[in-house]
Amino acid sequence: MLELIKQPWPWYVAGALIGLTVPFLLLVGNKTFGISSSLRHLCAACIPGDVKFFKYDWRKEAWNLFFVGGIALGAFIAANYLSNPDPVQLAAPTAEYLASKGITDTAALQPSEIFSWDQLFTLRGLIFFVIGGFMVGFGTRYAGGCTSGHAIMGLSSLQWPSLVATVMFMIGGFVMTWFILPSLLTL
Amino acid sequence: MESAFQQAPTTADLQQRELDAMCVNESVLKHPWWYNLKYSAWGILFGIVFVKAEIVSWFRIQEMFRFESFHMYGVIGTAVMVGLISVLIIKRTKAKTVYGEEIHIPSKTFNKGQIYGALIFGLGWAITGACPGPLFAQIGAGYGVILVTFLSAVAGTWVYGRFREQLPH
DSSP states (O other): HHHHHSOOOOOOHHHHHHHHHHHHHHHSSOOOOOOOHHHHHHHHHOTTTOOOGGOGGGGGGHHHHHHHHHHHHHHHHHHHOOOSSSSOOOHHHHHHHHTTTTTTSSSSSOTTTTTGGGTTSSHIIIIIIIIHHHHHHHHHHHHOOOOOIIIIHHHHHHHHHHHHHHHHHHHHHHIIIIIIIHHHHTO | GGGGGGGOOOOHHHHHHHHTOOOOOOOOOOOOOOGGHHHHHHHHHHHHHHHHTTTHHHHHHHHHHOOOHHHHHHHHHHHHHHHHHHHHHHHHHHBBBSSOBBBOOOOOOTTTHHHHHHHHHHHHHHHHSSSSSHHHHHHHHHOHHHEEEEEEHHHHHHHHHHHGSSSSS
């Protein structure tokens, strides 16, 4: 059994468990699924400044922070006790493409050529950590949700604005991957 | 007893929290803080799934956007189908929460942020290989440098809040 758990999990198992978050949150606490809001609650709790958008009783949304805290803890457990030593089974064309851009280390979930401390103070680090992260935080809040709030919760409850947002997420991702990232990877 | 389960009154604070967010529900029930631990428990399961299905991997996001693997499409597609069926069942059976409250899913109103903001997020998603959930998971899984990405994401959220009124919606 443990051997089975240690293998990478197939998409249908992961998808089903993620999908079940929707009824879990609704049935247990009348909550709608969404993760990016946690970033807003953190702002409201720690650095509200004089911004109206962050002036609310964040304690009423504390469940969201408990949830994301759990995610970090779960990831720690999986990475330390349930992982398998094999490299990421990357699709051959992707591996070939990334290798042509100098990214060959598939031993971990993140390529060490980009996501390591010694990259932090390089131009690449600035783009991949600082600017990329900023776009994720700014964009999700501007859009009113991320993959969980729009693509999963929003589509599950048949909200067409969430379909618009999901389509735009994908368009942004395609534009970056196909037209911009190829030059960023070789910086 | 019954009055405790009525729909919560809409307060100014609730309206404020509801701005551009889907995951807000007002409950009249007052619970001690440790009731929130059940969300942590589900979060732990969620984090394990994120890592075990390699959803938090930058490589998997690359594969997805390059159309070279079905994996992520399978994950998101299955999640939406399971969520959709669950919501249908909850609505059809008028299921209540475990505390007997009526389940309410707020409806989302369209604004231009779902175009501009979503596009900006999409661009950032392909760079970082992470949406907000996986950011927490990557940090937990031991990729310490993602703390920088995370703090930048918090900063981005803050800057959005600061300039919200000036942005087209």
